[in-house]
Amino acid sequence: MYSESIQKLIKEFERFPGIGHKTAVRLAFHVLESDEAFAKNMAETLIEAKSKVKFCSVCYNLTDLDPCTICSNKKRLEETICVVEDVKDVIAMEKTHEFKGKYHVLHGAISPMNNISVEDIKIKELIKRLSDGKVKEVIIATNPTIEGEATAMYISRLIKPLGVVVTRIAHGIPVGGDLEYTDEITLIKALEGRREM
Amino acid sequence: MYSESIQKLIKEFERFPGIGHKTAVRLAFHVLESDEAFAKNMAETLIEAKSKVKFCSVCYNLTDLDPCTICSNKKRLEETICVVEDVKDVIAMEKTHEFKGKYHVLHGAISPMNNISVEDIKIKELIKRLSDGKVKEVIIATNPTIEGEATAMYISRLIKPLGVVVTRIAHGIPVGGDLEYTDEITLIKALEGRREM
Numbered sequence A, B: 001m002y003s004e005s006i007q008k009l010i011k012e013f014e015r016f017p018g019i020g021h022k023t024a025v026r027l028a029f030h031v032l033e034s035d036e037a038f039a040k041n042m043a044e045t046l047i048e049a050k051s052k053v054k055f056c057s058v059c060y061n062l063t064d065l066d067p068c069t070i071c072s073n074k075k076r077l078e079e080t081i082c083v084v085e086d087v088k089d090v091i092a093m094e095k096t097h098e099f100k101g102k103y104h105v106l107h108g109a110i111s112p113m114n115n116i117s118v119e120d121i122k123i124k125e126l127i128k129r130l131s132d133g134k135v136k137e138v139i140i141a142t143n144p145t146i147e148g149e150a151t152a153m154y155i156s157r158l159i160k161p162l163g164v165v166v167t168r169i170a171h172g173i174p175v176g177g178d179l180e181y182t183d184e185i186t187l188i189k190a191l192e193g194r195r196e197m
Helices: A004-014 A021-033 A036-052 A087-095 A123-129 A146-162 A184-192 B004-014 B021-033 B036-052 B087-095 B123-129 B146-162 B184-192
Strands: A080-084 A102-105 A137-140 A165-168 B080-084 B102-105 B137-140 B165-168
Touching: A004 A021, A004 B036, A021 A036, A021 B036, A021 B087, A036 B004, A036 B021, A036 B036, A080 A087, A080 A123, A087 A102, A087 B021, A102 A123, A123 A146, A137 A146, A146 A165, B004 B021, B021 B036, B080 B087, B080 B123, B087 B102, B102 B123, B123 B146, B137 B146, B146 B165
Parallel strands: A080 A102, A080 A137, A137 A165, B080 B102, B080 B137, B137 B165
Antiparallel strands: none
């Protein structure tokens, strides 16, 4: 129904996760109805970002510079590493302005269901970072899902023998949440994680 | 917080209508996490679509070929023109497989509020198409909004003196709709447009 080039453009947009046909059509038409510069800038930025952005060779965060700005920042504590599943989790952590250590991005979690094994994520790279003995604590901040928990468990067993303290971020009722609407698993976690007042 | 190239890519995505910061981040990271070919294909398709897709010189639909496939289709009736506001409206009409005539895309509706006047949309181009006397009916299918109605009214006044029949698509309760939840204006339209059974 659409002409060939339009159809091709719509299909490209549909390849993004969470973009259905209707949204893809809307985005494609926005490109076609905008001036030439819009498509050109977009195309150039895509190519540029893809060529410039690499994984940091230390923490595996996405970065323009290697090592990344966090890894090369002298003010960040070298003795604490926060382990996360995903690049976006680093951003979430950074937004708190609370954590002063460094990161390690696993790029996934162990998931036999999805054929993601220990070798597919950056676990051995994490162990390697601990070899010089500078790191005193590893905070495991993988997601509170089955995969995230399994990964946390696996990593903690691997690290403990090295004499490094392994901690897990707390799971419980989110601030502003309501007991009534909290699921059972979260409530169990909240009870387990209770602290003296 | 994100490195420069990532930030630039996120900003490009945010320029699309309906794409907020969080979605832009998701799309940008999808590009960065996909292989090189993804960004390359996307960039090429953007440039290609923008350079190939033009307005049809007859009906002002977006098309790879000029005149477009609908205008050059000998099987389509030349005597009926359906006037729509937008390219996407042509697709909506085509999906019905009911309309066998041709189209005319106005690219907007008269809207003094948004500084869109009669000259800004393709009205004079429509009048020009009627000059050879082949067209017997103009169906005005602009949206049932204040702007769409005003545009419909303006066009009908312009065309009637030419001896061409001007019709307006029906407005009423959508099929599957419920009287209880129908707004007053639609109900009034539905009453006005009642037909003998």
